[in-house]
Amino acid sequence: MPNMQQTKTKMPELEPAYRASCFEEVAVGYSEEDAVNEAKRCLNCKNRPCVSGCPVNVRIPDFIAAVAEGDFERGYEIITVTNSLPAVCGRVCPQESQCEGKCVRGIKGEPVGIGRLERFCADRHRTHGDVKKEKITPDKEKVAVVGSGPSSLTCAGDLCKLGYDVTVFEAFHTAGGVLVYGIPEFRLPKSIVSYEIDGLKDMGVKFVLDSVIGRIMTVDELFEEGFKAVFIGTGAGLPGFLGIPGENGCGVYSANEFLTRVNLMKAYLPEYDTPIKKMKKVAVVGGGNVAMDAARCAKRLGAEEVYIIYRRSEEEMPARAEEIHHAKEEGVIFRLLNNPTKINTDERGNVVSATVIKMELGEPDASGRRRPVPIEGSEYDIELDAVIVAVGTTPNPLIRMTTPGLETNRKGCIVTSDGVTTSREGVFAGGDAVTGAATVILAMGAGKQAAEKIDEYLSSKR
Numbered sequence: 168m169p170n171m172q173q174t175k176t177k178m179p180e181l182e183p184a185y186r187a188s189c190f191e192e193v194a195v196g197y198s199e200e201d202a203v204n205e206a207k208r209c210l211n212c213k214n215r216p217c218v219s220g221c222p223v224n225v226r227i228p229d230f231i232a233a234v235a236e237g238d239f240e241r242g243y244e245i246i247t248v249t250n251s252l253p254a255v256c257g258r259v260c261p262q263e264s265q266c267e268g269k270c271v272r273g274i275k276g277e278p279v280g281i282g283r284l285e286r287f288c289a290d291r292h293r294t295h296g297d298v299k300k301e302k303i304t305p306d307k308e309k310v311a312v313v314g315s316g317p318s319s320l321t322c323a324g325d326l327c328k329l330g331y332d333v334t335v336f337e338a339f340h341t342a343g344g345v346l347v348y349g350i351p352e353f354r355l356p357k358s359i360v361s362y363e364i365d366g367l368k369d370m371g372v373k374f375v376l377d378s379v380i381g382r383i384m385t386v387d388e389l390f391e392e393g394f395k396a397v398f399i400g401t402g403a404g405l406p407g408f409l410g411i412p413g414e415n416g417c418g419v420y421s422a423n424e425f426l427t428r429v430n431l432m433k434a435y436l437p438e439y440d441t442p443i444k445k446m447k448k449v450a451v452v453g454g455g456n457v458a459m460d461a462a463r464c465a466k467r468l469g470a471e472e473v474y475i476i477y478r479r480s481e482e483e484m485p486a487r488a489e490e491i492h493h494a495k496e497e498g499v500i501f502r503l504l505n506n507p508t509k510i511n512t513d514e515r516g517n518v519v520s521a522t523v524i525k526m527e528l529g530e531p532d533a534s535g536r537r538r539p540v541p542i543e544g545s546e547y548d549i550e551l552d553a554v555i556v557a558v559g560t561t562p563n564p565l566i567r568m569t570t571p572g573l574e575t576n577r578k579g580c581i582v583t584s585d586g587v588t589t590s591r592e593g594v595f596a597g598g599d600a601v602t603g604a605a606t607v608i609l610a611m612g613a614g615k616q617a618a619e620k621i622d623e624y625l626s627s628k629r
Contacts, residue, residue, distance in 0.1 A: 215228055220266040325615055327370050454479065
């Protein structure tokens with residue numbers, strides 16, 4: 168009989184006061200008893216609406232049924248047939264708008280905690296399962312994968328399983344892309360990402376670090392080196408700014424720079440002397456997950472007052488509800504329906520405050536959200552010593568500038584005919600490099616689709 172409990176089995180978490188001062192993972196994870204209890208809430212629907220909400224088509228009811236029976240390793244094996252990064256997805260995917268958003272149990276209560284169960288299976292496999300993956304001897308063509316974020320890792324893993332000789336080229340000194348430079352330790356521990364990447368290495372995927380394609384080697388030169396296809400998964404790492412006075416002041420960061428210093432350059436560890444301003448009063452401008460990550464990092468680095476300044480209401484915020492909830496618990500102050508118009512600096516160029524104007528919501532804009540309209544005469548100042556701008560990113564132009572014939576749109580995103588096939592023969596692309604900044608799981612879905620298309624393309628050439 169299904170467990171008809173109306174609410175999800177509670178996820179154990181660190182206490183807000185404690186976690187706001189450290190970078191330990193907030194969500195502790197399910198016990199075996201918790202996982203079985205939650206898995207038994209699944210009704211095992213015949214039409215499986217949850218699967219249609221998953222960009223990588225995990226066989227959700229099947230893996231949950233295995234967990235309900237206590238066969239946790241089989242649950243993990245079912246997940247990894249289609250999802251090569253389950254420990255990552257279980258932590259950072261927006262399940263509420265994808266698989267869980269379509270769960271039948273959500274009609275009269277809370278949906279099944281699919282993400283929590285996925286994380287449980289992955290974590291338990293890491294501590295109890297057969298960790299080292301079997302090495303695959305390639306018997307097909309060489310394929311280059313540019314970038315090592317979620318789309319690239321998925322594409323590389325799927326191609327390796329198909330027998331291709333795969334090499335991943337990463338610009339940074341550490342593989343993982345946004346998973347390591349953008350997502351903080353308290354949401355996604357770096358050891359989890361390293362474990363997933365080590366699994367790809369065990370299978371035979373090769374990684375070449377400190378390699379900026381477009382600078383040390385072009386896409387055309389990759390073909391000259393013997394690669395028969397190229398996948399571009401370089402993400403969207405070029406930050407956007409507000410275009411307001413004072414934005415060049417000392418103490419103004421893009422969220423990308425700030426999070427890279429905190430995460431990849433390990434400013435969160437006291438033994439690392441990473442250059443980063445010691446902040447006391449910080450404003451983070453934006454309402455997405457990146458803004459929440461930046462605000463929560465600033466709090467953990469010792470800031471006494473941290474503000475989220477967002478020009479719409481909470482209802483329109485694109486961040487996950489869980490991240491907003493955690494930020495509030497940790498003491499982040501939300502100034503909604505507000506927008507900065509100027510960053511004020513002293514004679515030495517240091518940030519001292521921001522001038523903010525109040526907003527009201529008007530008619531919907533092109534995104535479908537109600538357009539924020541300034542309220543005349545409502546300006547006021549907030550005393551600050553740092554501002555972090557988290558208002559979106561676009562792809563770095565380096566690849567498009569050095570790859571003749573590669574079509575891009577006005578935002579610099581690579582244009583594809585089917586989601587992954589570009590205007591250059593043998594060149595495929597996916598993830599944020601195509602869509603602009605989006606979610607980890609959507610990028611993974613594109614990586615999976617690209618692997619299938621690359622296999623079709625190279626098979627037709629034999």
